[in-house]
Each structure stands twice: as C-alpha cells, then as structure tokens.
Amino acid sequence: MAKKDKIVGIDFGATFVKLALISLDGIILKKDSFKTGDFASRDSLIAEMVRRARCLVDKKDDVLGIGIGVPGQVDYKKGVIFNLTNVKGWRGVNLREILKKKMGLPVYLDNDGNAVALGEMEWGAAKGYRNIVAVTLGSGVGGGLILNGEIYRGGNYAAGEIGHICIDRRRPICNCGSNGCLEAFVGNKAIAREAVRRLNKHKGSILLRLAEGKTSKITPKLISQAASKKDNLSIAIWQDIGRTIGIGLSSIINILNPDIIVIGGGISKTGSLLFKAIKASVKGHALEVSVKRLKIVRARFVEDAGVVGAAALVVKEKGCNS
C-alpha cells in the first residue's frame, strides 16, 4: 500500500487561489497560485483549480486528501458553500463533491478562518493548546476559534467574526453596516488612512519619503519599514493600533477565556513593536483572571497560513497526526 504522506492544501481567496503540496508534518513541498479574478465563470475557475492541483501531485496514491479553505460561510459536513463574502456566484455550490469527483480523492472544505486556526494548532504556534483564538490582520480582520480542542463554528457556521467586535458604539461606519467594528480601526485601509491623517502634524516623518511623496502609496508595510527606521510617527501609529487591537481582543478574552491568541496576517510581521502594544493593552483592559495564563503570540504561518490550514483540515478529519 502507498504511504499517503502528502496533502493538497487549497486556499481559495477572493484575490488569489493558492495551492500547495504539504507533508504530514505541515512542511510545504511545492506550491502554486493564480489570480481568482482571471476566471469569469465558476466552472473555468474550478477547472483551473483542478488542473493546478493535479500538477502538484506526482502520484495520486501518495495523497491522503485535499483540504480547501474558502472565504465565507460553509456547511463543512456537506461541503456546501452558503455564500462567499467577496466572490460572486458561489451560493449553494457543493465544491467538495465537485472536487472529489474530478480529483478522485477525499476532500475537506471549511471556512478559511477555521482552517488557519487549525493549521496553527496542528503545526504552528498553538500546538498543544485546546482553547485557541486565531486572528488574521490584513485587509480585513478575520479569525477562527478552537474551543475544547475542536473548531467552533456556531449555530449557523458563521462564528469567529473577530473583525466585527464593536469597540466604539459611536463611530466609524464599518463595511458590514454597523459602526465602531475592530476592522474599521485596524484593517489595512484604516491604518493607512490614519497615517495620512497624522502626516500633516509630522512633517519630518520619513514615511512620505518612503512612499515617494504620494500618500496613496502609504501601506501598513511601509509604516512598518518606517517604524523599523525609528520614525516617530510610524512607531506611534503601531502603538495606537496595538492598543486598539488589544481592546477588541479583551472582549474576546473576557467572553472566551482562551489559552492562547495567535496573531497572523500581513500586519503581524510588524513584530514586537506591535505585539508589545497589544499585550500592554490587553493587560489594561481584560480581566486579570483571564490574562494571567494567557499567551499572545505571532502565528507561525503568514503567507502560507491558508494552504497549511487547508491541509490541516485533512489531518484533523483523518486523525493521522495524533
């Protein structure tokens, strides 16, 4: 019998579809990606997904299964997508059955936030913990919850919307229609906007120079670069963003009393400047009893979090990593 020691992980994102061949230890052996928007129809996108997945696999017999994380609400048991947040035309699609038929392999489908949380539990920074909050800081603020050692999905498969914790009942308006959501303060665009707003009072900041004089080119990545060069404005921004993230996390901590919070996504790469501010804020805002033993750590997986998490779905269901 073949050893079945590889997994295909697919991260179906609104911008890119990423694919990887991954070992049972969570090591990426090969990877690939393509733009989601390049395919007009659902069928042509699926065909490309399958074509690329087949290219990754040398021998099908070696593959334990395919895991796929999608950006939206899914019935993971049936493999049906209810709806995708930023990709049109996927309501009610049983992507699991379609891929299973085309690939001839077991397929496991889940929400991408859930997959990321599981990846960190299986192979990453949350290994060995049972109550895990995984947070992804990027364009949006996403998340996944592992409670009592299992993915927690909620009554309607919609749990873990960490970006939509309200931290200010007054303002600002959020994309979701509510106001004062965490994401409206610390999503990529909000951070860049805040930097531009403060530039007027900080003419000496190197940030504008790094952005070649164009405020439109200011991104969190650039603000991190400037901060690493000791730019006061940029350092202050990350301290304030960290403080704000900490306020949102404190609500989760007081509700869920997790063992560990794993923070990933592009913004997590800002590193200790941001993490120090988050931790100080949590200490000031969350209940002492829940903070005492809490760990707040950087995710192990950032760019690859989606594919690794998708692969973890297979390991979890197959029970082969325990």
Add this chain to the structure above:
Amino acid sequence: MAKKDKIVGIDFGATFVKLALISLDGIILKKDSFKTGDFASRDSLIAEMVRRARCLVDKKDDVLGIGIGVPGQVDYKKGVIFNLTNVKGWRGVNLREILKKKMGLPVYLDNDGNAVALGEMEWGAAKGYRNIVAVTLGSGVGGGLILNGEIYRGGNYAAGEIGHICIDRRRPICNCGSNGCLEAFVGNKAIAREAVRRLNKHKGSILLRLAEGKTSKITPKLISQAASKKDNLSIAIWQDIGRTIGIGLSSIINILNPDIIVIGGGISKTGSLLFKAIKASVKGHALEVSVKRLKIVRARFVEDAGVVGAAALVVKEKGCNS
C-alpha cells in the same frame, strides 16, 4: 429502591443564599433563603447552608444530589472555589467535598452563570438549543455559555464575562479597571444614574414622584413602573439601554453565532419595551448571517434562576433528563 426524584439546588449569592427542593422537571417544591452577610465565618455559613438544606429534604433517599452555583471562578471537576468576586475568604475551598461529607449526598458545584445557562437549557427558554448565551441583567451583567451542547468554561474556568465586553473604548471607567464595559452602561446603578441625569431636562416625568421626590430612590424597577405608565423619560431610557445592550450582544453574536440568547435578571422584567429595543439594535449591529435565525428571548427563570440552574447541574451530570 427509592425513586430519587428530587434535587437540592443552592444559589450561593453575595447577598443571599437561596435553597430549593426541585423535581426532575425543574419544578420548585419548597424553598428557603438567608442573608449571606449574617455569618461572620465561613464555617458558620456552611453550617447554616447544611442546616437549611436538611430542613428542605424529607427523605434523603429521594434526593438525587445537591447542585450549588457560586459567584466566582471554580474548578467544577474538583469542586474547588478559586475565588469569589464579592465574598471574602473562600479562596481554595473545596466546598463540594465539605458539603458531600456533611450531607452524605453527591454534590455538583459550578459558577452561577454557567448554572443559570444550564437551567434554561434543561427546563427553560433555551430547551432544545445547542449554542446558548445566557445573560443576567442586574447589579452586574453576568452570563453563561453553552456551546455545542456543553457548558463552555474556558481555559481557566473564567469564560462568559459578558458584562465586560467593551463597547466604548473611551469611557466610562468600569469596576473591573477597564473602561466602556457593557456593565458600566447597563448595570442597575448605571441605569439609575442615567435616569437621574436626564431628570433635569424632563421635569414633567412621573419618575421623581414615584421615587417620592428622592433621586436616591430611583431604581430600574421604578423606571419600569414609570414606563408602563407611559412616562416618556422612562420609555426613552429603556430604549437607549436596550440599544446599548444590543451593541454588546452584537459582538458576542459575531464571535459565537449562537442559536439563542436568553436574557434574565431583574431588568429583563421590563419586558417587551426593552426586548424590542435590544432586537432592533442587534439587527442594526450584528452580521446578517448570524442574526437571521437567532432567537432573543426572556429567560423562564428570574428570581429562581440560581437554584433551578444549580439543580440542573445535578441533572446534567447524572444524565437523567435526556
């Protein structure tokens, strides 16, 4: 063999200790209570608890067990109290073992918020649901979580602190040391304070008359009475309080996607005026996908929630009501 069809439920509150003999259907057969503060030492309080519990029981053989809910963090498995929020001198006490020895019956101990949630699931408004948020609105704002059909306690037995969700990062200071906590807006005292503040601009309100001209006598109960008599000020207060509660609940809804939220405690008796405002606020603030099938209902148990919940701990552990 005796039928063992009764349970003793004990609600160990910071103000009162309530006890009841309860049937396996959650019906209160007899009850009793005494003031917690009347007993200077822990031992004398326990002795009184035991004496009153014995008085409730006609035949010990009929009793399945004793359930007790306590206002603080407990290791429910061991029966040890880590600490009580508003009662001094209970750190590290194994109340379960003490009661077991003195009563000669099985004893189950848990946090009171957890017990209340369980009571509503076993016999109350949340019967048949698997993902339940129980909220108690009173002096403080407490809660309990049932996730995937089980009490969710968190890594450190401190989950469910719903009152300490931050809804306004700026103000006001909360007893917990943080700021903008839900409890700081909608706890009993905060509601009364808000009414007093608004009275200046609403000289025609009957509220002050109901309070015999003394602002110190204004309570949520009185504001409810005034509202039921169509007092505009009091109606507006409940609408605003409902809106604020809805903002806090929306964060929980977006994180946990529960099937049902059960709201109890004295303030819940305000009724439909409050509940309409809560529901409208939740609809405006929480994600549509999580609100669509969500139920928000009044708790079945209010004054008796603690003793009934404590009794449910026994039923749950003994598995005799399924």
